[in-house]
Amino acid sequence: MTDAPNYGFETLQIHAGARPDPATGARQVPIYQTTSYVFRDADHAAALFNLQEVGYIYSRLTNPTVAALQERIATLEGGAGAVCCSSGHAAQIMALFPLMGPGLNVVVSTRLYGGSITQLSQTIKRFGWSAKFVDFDDLDAVSAAIDDDTRAIFCESIANPGGYITDLDAIAKISDAAGLPLIVDNTSATPYLCRPIEHGATLVVHSMTKYLTGNGTVTGGCIVDSGNFDWSASGKFPSLSDPEPAYHGLKFHETFGPLAFTFHGIAIGLRDLGMTLNPQAAHYTLMGIETLSLRMERHVTNAEKVAGWLETQDSVESVTYAGLKSSPYHDRVERICPKGAGGLFTIQLKDGYDACIKFVDSLEIFSHVANLGDTRSLVTHAASTTHRQLSDEQLAAAGAGPDIVRISIGIEDADDLIADLSQALEKASA
Numbered sequence: 001m002t003d004a005p006n007y008g009f010e011t012l013q014i015h016a017g018a019r020p021d022p023a024t025g026a027r028q029v030p031i032y033q034t035t036s037y038v039f040r041d042a043d044h045a046a047a048l049f050n051l052q053e054v055g056y057i058y059s060r061l062t063n064p065t066v067a068a069l070q071e072r073i074a075t076l077e078g079g080a081g082a083v084c085c086s087s088g089h090a091a092q093i094m095a096l097f098p099l100m101g102p103g104l105n106v107v108v109s110t111r112l113y114g115g116s117i118t119q120l121s122q123t124i125k126r127f128g129w130s131a132k133f134v135d136f137d138d139l140d141a142v143s144a145a146i147d148d149d150t151r152a153i154f155c156e157s158i159a160n161p162g163g164y165i166t167d168l169d170a171i172a173k174i175s176d177a178a179g180l181p182l183i184v185d186n187t188s189a190t191p192y193l194c195r196p197i198e199h200g201a202t203l204v205v206h207s208m209t210k211y212l213t214g215n216g217t218v219t220g221g222c223i224v225d226s227g228n229f230d231w232s233a234s235g236k237f238p239s240l241s242d243p244e245p246a247y248h249g250l251k252f253h254e255t256f257g258p259l260a261f262t263f264h265g266i267a268i269g270l271r272d273l274g275m276t277l278n279p280q281a282a283h284y285t286l287m288g289i290e291t292l293s294l295r296m297e298r299h300v301t302n303a304e305k306v307a308g309w310l311e312t313q314d315s316v317e318s319v320t321y322a323g324l325k326s327s328p329y330h331d332r333v334e335r336i337c338p339k340g341a342g343g344l345f346t347i348q349l350k351d352g353y354d355a356c357i358k359f360v361d362s363l364e365i366f367s368h369v370a371n372l373g374d375t376r377s378l379v380t381h382a383a384s385t386t387h388r389q390l391s392d393e394q395l396a397a398a399g400a401g402p403d404i405v406r407i408s409i410g411i412e413d414a415d416d417l418i419a420d421l422s423q424a425l426e427k428a429s430a
């Protein structure tokens with residue numbers, strides 16, 4: 001299916017990576033619940049371990065169910081290859097792993113999911129890495145943050161929690177000029193609304209837990225390799241350009257070309273970090289992706305209607321949805337996310353923190369959970385949950401202050417959602 005570029009998105013989301021099982025003819029991708037695979041002979045085993053032949057060795061590295069999912073996501077994103085792993089946070093670490101080293105840094109947007117801010121500001125210090133947080137609307141500041149030790153630029157296409165849309169074209173120009181890979185978290189947009197590689201991204205990461213799976217059942221992550229970056233040009237990425245001791249001096253970029261990052265992610269990343277996606281989770285995500293376009297269309301339609309209504313309510317100070325004409329990011333929708341601004345945004349309540357708590361506790365259809373991108377409508381008070389570890393300054397920069405509620409609009413009846421929000425706002429203002 002990856003050799004059929006004329007197929008539409010809706011066809012590829014069902015068929016890419018899926019072939020009838022050669023043993024049984026099963027039409028749906030089977031769950032290959034196995035740890036290991038029988039080698040044809042000793043020479044076959046040696047060829048696999050030497051990366052001279054592609055195949056299955058051990059399910060920490062490769063699995064047929066996971067491989068089908070990897071091909072499907074890579075196809076939908078327009079990438080050369082993909083590596084799936086256990087969560088979105090695992091995907092971020094695996095994306096940085098071949099690029100970074102002690103003393104090196106990554107330039108990242110201030111508008112990120114709170115867990116990502118914590119991971120990049122605190123956890124990666126344990127590896128000797130560091131992150132420089134910059135407002136990505138200030139292009140001069142992004143350029144100024146880059147130094148000789150910078151190895152990547154990182155942002156979200158539609159930022160969580162506020163639904164801000166990043167000007168990927170402008171950021172890609174900066175990364176290209178610096179000779180650095182641009183990593184874009186496309187979780188909130190999905191490839192149906194935004195294809196970051198077409199805007200200059202080198203790598204695309206996903207928390208498949210959210211919209212790709214879409215049903216709140218399993219966690220998973222994915223790194224998509226555009227295949228467009230020259231890892232050997234600058235000497236800054238020795239993991240990909242220099243001889244690899246663990247494979248008798250093999251050079252990933254020289255050997256695998258556009259698939260260098262993908263092969264490294266499996267042969268080194270999954271081998272040594274062990275952030276493996278289990279085949280049952282891959283199966284759930286494959287089934288979820290089959291309806292991705294239908295769900296995203298409904299998420300967008302509902303979000304536009306609900307956000308428009310919320311904007312008219314006296315108790316609501318502001319709504320951050322980029323699909324509203326009042327949004328400062330509205331002009332980016334057609335260029336970056338031409339099929340809509342997604343289903344995620346925040347509202348600011350005039351009565352502050354206490355009103356937010358009353359509001360989320362009064363909702364009936366909306367579920368108060370630490371997740372987004374479900375078929376069900378979800379709500380989170382970020383300052384007391386997902387972004388709780390952040391300082392007041394970080395909360396403000398991320399758009400997750402104490403008077404802010406994050407709303408993830410599902411695919412229910414929009415009028416029912418509005419009625420639920422209405423009664424909860426009334427109780428919160430009482």
